[in-house]
Amino acid sequence: MNMLVCLLLAGPAVEGPAPAPHVAEQGGKDGRIHLQLAGDAIYGIGGQSYLGALLRLNAYRAMWDRGRATGSLDFGAQLAYGNEPVWLAPWLADADVQGATHRIQAVVTLGHTFHLGKRRRFSLGTHLYAGLNHWRSSYSLNYPDEGVKGRDTVTRNLPIAGGQFEFGYRLHRRVGLHAVLGGPFPTGSSYAITFFHAGLGLSFYLR
Amino acid sequence: MVRQIEGVFESTSHCRFAPALLGLALFACNEGPLPATGVQSVETFASAIMDDEYVLRIRLPPNYDAAAPARYPLIIQLDPTFVGLEQYATTVGLVSQRAAEGVWPEAIVVGVDYHDPFLRERDYVPEEPPDPAFAGEGADRFHRVLRDEVLPYLEGEYRIDSFRRTLVGHSNGGVFAWYTTFRHAPPEPPLFSAVVAADAGLDEVMFTFERWHAARSSSLPVRLYASRAVYNGATQKITFEAMVERIRGRAYAGLELATEVLETDHGGALAPSYEAGLGFALIGEAP
Numbered sequence: 001m002n003m004l005v006c007l008l009l010a011g012p013a014v015e016g017p018a019p020a021p022h023v024a025e026q027g028g029k030d031g032r033i034h035l036q037l038a039g040d041a042i043y044g045i046g047g048q049s050y051l052g053a054l055l056r057l058n059a060y061r062a063m064w065d066r067g068r069a070t071g072s073l074d075f076g077a078q079l080a081y082g083n084e085p086v087w088l089a090p091w092l093a094d095a096d097v098q099g100a101t102h103r104i105q106a107v108v109t110l111g112h113t114f115h116l117g118k119r120r121r122f123s124l125g126t127h128l129y130a131g132l133n134h135w136r137s138s139y140s141l142n143y144p145d146e147g148v149k150g151r152d153t154v155t156r157n158l159p160i161a162g163g164q165f166e167f168g169y170r171l172h173r174r175v176g177l178h179a180v181l182g183g184p185f186p187t188g189s190s191y192a193i194t195f196f197h198a199g200l201g202l203s204f205y206l207r
Numbered sequence: 208m209v210r211q212i213e214g215v216f217e218s219t220s221h222c223r224f225a226p227a228l229l230g231l232a233l234f235a236c237n238e239g240p241l242p243a244t245g246v247q248s249v250e251t252f253a254s255a256i257m258d259d260e261y262v263l264r265i266r267l268p269p270n271y272d273a274a275a276p277a278r279y280p281l282i283i284q285l286d287p288t289f290v291g292l293e294q295y296a297t298t299v300g301l302v303s304q305r306a307a308e309g310v311w312p313e314a315i316v317v318g319v320d321y322h323d324p325f326l327r328e329r330d331y332v333p334e335e336p337p338d339p340a341f342a343g344e345g346a347d348r349f350h351r352v353l354r355d356e357v358l359p360y361l362e363g364e365y366r367i368d369s370f371r372r373t374l375v376g377h378s379n380g381g382v383f384a385w386y387t388t389f390r391h392a393p394p395e396p397p398l399f400s401a402v403v404a405a406d407a408g409l410d411e412v413m414f415t416f417e418r419w420h421a422a423r424s425s426s427l428p429v430r431l432y433a434s435r436a437v438y439n440g441a442t443q444k445i446t447f448e449a450m451v452e453r454i455r456g457r458a459y460a461g462l463e464l465a466t467e468v469l470e471t472d473h474g475g476a477l478a479p480s481y482e483a484g485l486g487f488a489l490i491g492e493a494p
Contacts, residue, residue, distance in 0.1 A: 047440065097442060099441065099442075101440065135438075137440040137441040137442075138441055139440070139441040139442045139445070141442055141445050141446065143411040143414060145411070145415075146411055146414035146415065146418065148411070148414055148445075148446065148449045148453075150445035150446075150448070150449060151441075151445070152441040152444050152445050153441055154437065154438065154440055154441050154444060156438050188472050188473075188474040188475055189438065189472040189473075189474075189475075191472075191473065192438065192472065
């Protein structure tokens with residue numbers, strides 16, 4: 001992991017100033033396709049509260065530039081995992097129930113980002129996404145006073161589509177802070193695909 | 208005690224958004240309830256037991272005549288308007304359609320609603336630990352409201368056959384429906400002769416109520432329809448199967464039990480459960 005971070009921070013070993021791995025700080029359309037990797041710890045609500053992680057690889061290109069703002073067209077892929085543990089469900093706190101609901105979402109994203117400020121350090125992105133949601137409810141239960149005991153797993157795969165906002169602040173040429181807020185478009189199975197997610201993490205400017 | 212606040216209503220049949228909470232659907236979008244027949248009205252009902260008002264949504268059959276000798280089955284609908292699921296409208300539409308076809312008998316449908324439908328949480332869920340005297344709050348108290356206030360009022364006001372009462376609920380409404388089933392205390396007749404419990408989450412306390420009933424009586428003269436949505440999770444599957452196995456094993460005298468597992472999600476279980484459950488409750492039609 002340390003090696004990966006060092007590699008990301010080091011950049012290519014070439015003579016002269018290397019091109020910025022993000023939209024040009026002075027603005028303008030540089031014609032380059034940039035790559036950004038973001039990782040966030042997330043909280044959300046599905047059937048109950050869940051915790052998880054989100055990883056997103058985004059390719060983007062500056063499309064317009066005006067004053068202190070540059071706009072980019074973004075395309076990416078996103079993988080998220082969420083876990084609903086029993087300890088986050090107060091109504092199960094006293095029950096002899098063990099297990100969790102797991103959720104994996106793999107989606108592609110498309111959207112636009114504003115890169116703002118004198119050096120384009122702030123970013124505000126709006127993205128739509130679509131893909132697949134895998135839901136797995138796996139629990140064991142024991143009510144000894146009632147002679148009820150069992151273990152079971154239920155799974156379901158569902159298409160998913162939604163939207164999210166992403167906020168960023170570039171701390172360094174290669175690293176920035178990242179926040180995300182989003183959720184799928186509601187359906188009758190929102191408890192399986194989640195109602196929303198919010199997260200905080202880091203961005204790595206790769207190219 | 209009772210004040211009529213509105214007159215006749217039309218049924219709806221379009222998609223609509225709904226505020227969502229508590230793991231239910233954020234929005235429900237389907238073909239909507241079937242068209243309603245008869246006359247619908249809304250009344251407020253002041254409960255002394257609860258020290259609060261309920262909203263009674265009442266559907267009377269076409270050609271209902273308060274002076275005629277005919278009496279109708281009564282269907283009590285829980286969660287009539289909760290989070291836009293249109294449960295009352297669904298049941299009214301089903302009864303209207305099937306009765307018009309001559310398949311089901313006509314029935315009076317009453318949705319016991321709230322000014323704030325989220326008050327269901329106060330009423331439907333049993334207290335924990337449960338009170339063997341059923342003198343607690345939660346479901347114990349709401350059962351008293353129905354038994355001692357709402358049903359006597361309705362049966363004094365409308366032409367209702369008190370031996371043909373059906374209670375219909377989904378989710379926590381289904382939890383209360385299960386609870387009411389196990390509140391039967393012979394030699395009194397059950398409060399509801401038929402119960403439709405759709406995709407309810409059965410906690411340990413419900414097994415306790417069942418065990419207490421088994422200790423009181425070997426009979427349970429109720430027509431009980433219970434359903435489970437496949438995609439409501441593993442704990443619901445475990446407890447539903449355990450409960451069905453347990454009550455089948457008791458071989459209660461008088462119990463007519465129909466169960467159904469539906470390949471759908473929690474919200475999707477509502478309409479098919481009500482259609483099958485009401486068919487079973489009203490005419491004994493197997494799901």
